[in-house]
Amino acid sequence: MFQNFRLAMAWVHTWFGLFLGFVLMVVFFFGSLSVFDREIDRWAIPESRFEPQPMPSFDEILKPVFEDMQPSRESVDQMRSRVDGPMPEHFDTPVRWGAYTTHRDPVLGLFAGYQVPNANNPDELVWGTRTIDPRTGESLPDDQLKIGSRFFYPLHYSLNLHWKDLGYWIVGLAALIMLVALVTGVIMHRKLFRELFTFRPKKSNQRSILDLHNLTGVVALPFHFMFAFTGLVIFAGIYFPVTHTQLEPLHDLHEVVESQETGLPHERSGVAAPIASVDAMVAEAQRRWAARDMAGDVGFLALQHVGDANGYVSIYRAGTDRIALTGEGIHFKASTGEVLREDPPPSTVERIDEFLTGLHLQHFRHWLLRWLYVLGGLTGCACIATGFLFFVEKRKRQHAKRGQIGSRVVDALAVTTVTGMLIATLGILIANRLLPVNLPARGDWEQYCFWGVWGLAMAHAFWRTAPVALGKLAPAWREQCWAIAVLAVVAVVLNWVTTGDHLLKTLSAGYWPVAGVDLFMLVSALVAVFTARRLQRRPRPQSADGSELSGEAAHA
Amino acid sequence: MPENVLLLAALLLSLIGLGWFALALDVHWKQACGKQARGVVSARGLRLSGGVALALALILCLQVDHPTMAALVWIMSLAGAALIVAFTLSWRPHWLALLAARPPRR
Amino acid sequence: MSTAIVSRTQLLSRIAAALLGGYVLAWGFIALGVAAAFAAGMPFHDAEHLFSLLAFLLYLVTFLWSFAARDPRRVWLVLAGGGALMAVLASLIQHALV
Structure with a gap:
């Protein structure tokens, strides 16, 4: 079916990466935000x-x-x-x-x-x-929605789709595919070390996008692999409920033994104390x-x-x-305060398991490492996004010639999951500041705003990617970048107007949770403006046949 | 020394170390220093000093944190440093000539 | 035209093998691993953690192998057959212990 091993791996990378990439984008982005979930909670609930x-x-x-x-x-x-x-x-x-x-x-x-x-x-x-x-x-x-720890964070691991735990399974599959994409990507990428530091923005779009895809994928490879892997390990009990189904009897046998060992009572005695x-x-x-x-x-x-x-x-x-x-x-x-038991030191396996889950869940106090995690997560987002872009760039002219719409649909979905997701994120923060304080079920309304704004961004993305079908660049990217820039500034201003906590005040008081969220949004606005302006420039002439591309790109 | 200073030094060392690794590759050496020959600094020498710098960065990380945490800080700092080196090479390659103690290419 | 159809069913079969067959094999691997290790005296939760950790790596490898292998029938035989066999063995061990 496939001519050789490398082509088989390239096929897996392209198609599984494309389909699950949309999920992975959400997982990586909201995972990055979850590093600072408690700080986002502070921003969203001024009383706290x-x-x-x-x-x-x-x-x-x-x-x-x-x-x-x-x-x-x-x-x-x-x-x-x-x-x-x-x-x-x-x-x-x-x-x-x-x-x-x-x-x-x-x-x-x-x-x-x-x-x-x-x-x-x-x-x-x-x-x-x-x-x-x-x-x-x-x-x-x-009843106030803790937007960081109760909305963005569960979105990261369950897509907030709780019907029959479907969200967990989709994210789990995406994590497996992330591992697959990393391994197949390394197999496809022939010059992994020789091109480790290579990004050539002046070459053709297709070449520089592929450079960026490789760069972001390779430099944070250990991070990407460990986070996808440990994410699966954390929910191993959901994905493989072996000991609660097939091996339930064995599990029960062990529980009886265990509660005898720990000496902690399993049942009430019925005597008040x-x-x-x-x-x-x-x-x-x-x-x-x-x-x-x-x-x-x-x-x-x-x-x-x-x-x-x-x-x-x-x-x-x-x-x-x-x-x-x-x-x-x-x-x-x-009733007495006497010590019943001290948990024994963990076994080797427990140590490994605790390290892997702790690495992902990050309860530690280390601000540098937290920021490096955000960097790793955003690098992952960049890697996935450039993957979409490369898919579109590589095919759009061919599709345009043949009258196919494949690359246009992919581009529209990419706009939705990249810039559209940022717009939705800013949407919920703005809704949080604008909705009346005593609105019943306010938290639900905030969530409706998030999904509603995302839906609008998706509609816009499908409408404004029409030029892709003609082999051109979609204006949707540029327009949504402007939207991000405007909304980010609006969110910062609304925080100031509704709570009085403007940046000068939070910075001089050293209240980093709120200052950090504001600053992060302002920096995003700057990046969005920069990107929008770059996209506005006339596109560079493209090499018609892509002959400068290496074999690797040719069959990606 | 305060922990922040040690961590900052570790970040700088991993940046310098990866910069040397990049300069050990011909194509990046030419980007940074143009046609100037490497002279006494061989590619191997650059790789060696790069390795030493990264090792020092790890040692500094270990001074500050529990080993498990230090290892993660170090690995993540390498990712960040590699990105910075790559972007420097794309937009301001001659800045890296500093690391080779050469005048930038002209 | 017919070759295209054949290769499409072949492709679907490989995708199914990679996802479902790989899952069955990983399941059987965890079940047998936990049952056997517990029988051999390893603490229950240790066995559970250890084998689910390894199972994800096994799943990754079998996933790739499903597409790399020449003969898709062999893929199905190894993944589904091997998984079922290990699951049955696990139940037998459990039966002997409980």
Whole structure:
């Protein structure tokens, strides 16, 4: 079918890369933004613009909040069909309380899970969440959309497409194809090292686009490979649920053994018991970490079987100083504060797994490395985008001669996923600043704006790529670049007008989360203007036969 | 020394190191220095000093962070440095003549 | 014309083999790996992590091989057949343990 190995690999690279490239673009771009998801949250929720806080006192601040919590209406509604009889008005038996924070969170997210009387599956809980100001314990409105951590971040790994986990599967396939494209790309690219630093902007469009594609693909090759690979590893349980289907019996066997080993009670005893001072347990956990030469803050705190004699408190360390996601969990008996168990040091396999997942999830405190990750992610975007452009450049004249529309459709989709995606991103940020503060379901409206704006950008892309069918450059690229420039400036100005936090103020106060988002948008505007102006110039004469292209380009 | 200074030095070293690697290739040497012969600086010498610079960059990274983190910082800094070297070669190639201690090409 | 049709079905068969056949093989690999390693005394979660890690690399290799191999029937035989065989072996090991 294929004449030789290299041609087979080139075919795989071109066609799988093209089809999944549109998904990969979204994954890489929103992955890059997710590096600063908490900072984008600050921008989007002005009430939360203050300094990150450590985990507050449980006894004084958290306990009263937890005791006041109830499951959310959605959670209760979802559960209704799986219960015999009516739902109670008030849920009295909390099974689990948890609070999670990072070194970048001013506000603290809490969650609570409650037992449901007469549930078909007694282990199934209803859940409630709350966001508080950890300095006072005061609740912040919980219906505001955390655009960074609750919209861009899940978009990165699930496309926010939750029906039957379809989004996860599409992203998983795209990640596999990313690995495939990297390997096939290296096979196709004959002069990997000799041309490592090569970018010739003065040569033909096709040549310089291919240079840029190779350059961005090769220099960040380890990054691209590791992130696609670790992304798959993180969700291995979703993609290969072997131990929850075929090997479920083996898994259950192991669970029984494990809970005997850990000594942490699996069930409630039914005997009520008060909670001892959790602050004392936190102090003890910190003392034990310090004794192991890993002094640190609390990242995650959870109570299991709340109010029961079997209740226990688990305290995990925030992993800010290393890559591996290490919890160093210490578990206490809730009623007495006695230590039940210290998690043993991880095995070699666990160490590898924690390193790989931690590398991707980045809980560490290292601003340089965060920015380098953004650079890596954006390099990936550039690599994918130039891949589309090369596909179009290579075929559009031939398609124009034959009256085919293939390259026009690809170009329109490329405009949609490259510039259109940026416009949609700015669209949701602008909507966030413009929608009335007390609009019901405001967060939903912000999301509709995102998808609506993206739809409009797509319509524009299909309309304004008509010249591609004649072998010319599409004006859609240039026009959407101008749109990005305008919208980015509008977003920065709106932030100023609606919150009073203009750049001079945030910069002089050193409040980087908001200043950084503003600056990033302004820089994007500059890049967009630069690109639009370059595209406006008259196109260079093209070499008619592309004879200067190497064999590699000829069959890509 | 403060950590930021060490990290900055590591970034600079990886930039210089990759610049030397680029100059070790004939085509980039010509872009930066024109027809001037390499003289005493052989391609091998450039590669060697490039390697030393990158190794030093790694050592500096290791001074600042836990080894797992330092390795990532180093690898990512190489990606960034390679991009800068490539773009310099496209638009201001004679700047690289600085690294070869030569007057820029004319 | 007929060669074009043949090569189109051949291509579809290869794509299906790469995606589905590769998935079956990776599944069988994880199942057998976890069951065998657990039986040999490796902690359960270690086995789970280790073999799913390796399975993704295996999936990558078989994906490429599906297009590089000369005979697509052999691709199907190795991927689907091998995957099914390993899955059955895994269930047998589990049966012996539980």
